[in-house]
Amino acid sequence: MPPRGRCYVEDMRTLFHMPLDPASRLVRIMLAEKGLPAQLVEKRPWDDEDGVLAAVNPALTIPVLMDEPPTGGDVAVCPVSAIVEYLEDAYPNEQLLPSTSAARAETRRLTHWFMDKFDAEVSDNTLRERINRRLMRRGQPDYERLKIGADCLVWHLDYAEYLLDQRHWFAGERYTVADIAAAAQLSCLDYIDLVPWEKFPAVKGWYARMKSRPSLRPIMRDRMDGVPPPPHYDNPDF
């Protein structure tokens, strides 16, 4: 007999994800912070011939979280912004949004900043240009786009440095989902060794604190065939 209780706990929650997808990483870290196990199923949105992704998300994006919430029923939650709110709603044990409306607004502004603005300006031009193009076997990356993305990254790191010069965590004095969003993006870019940490000491110090959190350990163990990360990738004292 299989250990039914344990199987049930692990099977009740599934995340469709990709290892080097920032939005998927945000959800994995958030699940870990809340102590919620989940079965990870890798799913490339451009390769859905079996229709598994389309059946749960007509927008054909990842991540999608399939869950049985404590109140019963089944639910498929997407996109990432809705997953963040859902996990806070359904599992309030470890709150990752602050306690006041104003502080929650700032946290959501920055979470959106990293998941949408940073994503479109930096990660689309760099991470996806290098990694997804490789996975799709579409040849060499467009170097013009890589250059634009690297320039945007410096602009974003300047803003991050400005914030972290004034605040211990991104949205204020408390660790929040805004820190998770920033770490989800920067950890993917760091995997392809794109982040000039030395020029941004406040960001580097913050990322060292992030890397030492147990919730980031599974992320640090991700490896992609043929694309090894730099040696400092999983070292908190980098």
Add this chain to the structure above:
Amino acid sequence: MPPRGRCYVEDMRTLFHMPLDPASRLVRIMLAEKGLPAQLVEKRPWDDEDGVLAAVNPALTIPVLMDEPPTGGDVAVCPVSAIVEYLEDAYPNEQLLPSTSAARAETRRLTHWFMDKFDAEVSDNTLRERINRRLMRRGQPDYERLKIGADCLVWHLDYAEYLLDQRHWFAGERYTVADIAAAAQLSCLDYIDLVPWEKFPAVKGWYARMKSRPSLRPIMRDRMDGVPPPPHYDNPDF
């Protein structure tokens, strides 16, 4: 002496917006549903020489809601997804998100669908191509983009018709912010007479119910110089 109480109520809340901006309309309708007066200040994101927008939103997007929440302090809330959550947080009197985690997840999925996916595929190619280009004095619209946007609109209306064949409101049996998001988009497109209502009877019936809500009346009174809406624009029996 001016009537201080009334001035205070009206001055405590300001919305930077544009009349034909779907995200701004979502916030205006939501404020009206909750009975929250706000001073509307028109702000074109591409014309911020005085730095007023940059000071409250470094992403330089609209809408931005400036508020004094009931718990005290000042807050600048953006982007639209954070404003939705903020208004639900700070003013829970008229709830526009449903009561269960699963139903809230579906509402947020569809709100994001209209505010992001629909916006990028339809409104960027049609509404902004015609209206913002005119406001920026950038000449004639790109007819190729207008065609792509019109094709995407039909695909989106097909999906909307499919949903409203099964549900009374977009996210289920309750009126939610997902309906407001859909109406915010479709009302802007209807202003430039782009919506083929007759081919989508369930969507048309739903929009007639939306247009008869008092919260949509201010939206129906919007007029842009030199661009009159079609005669049916503000008629609930269209």
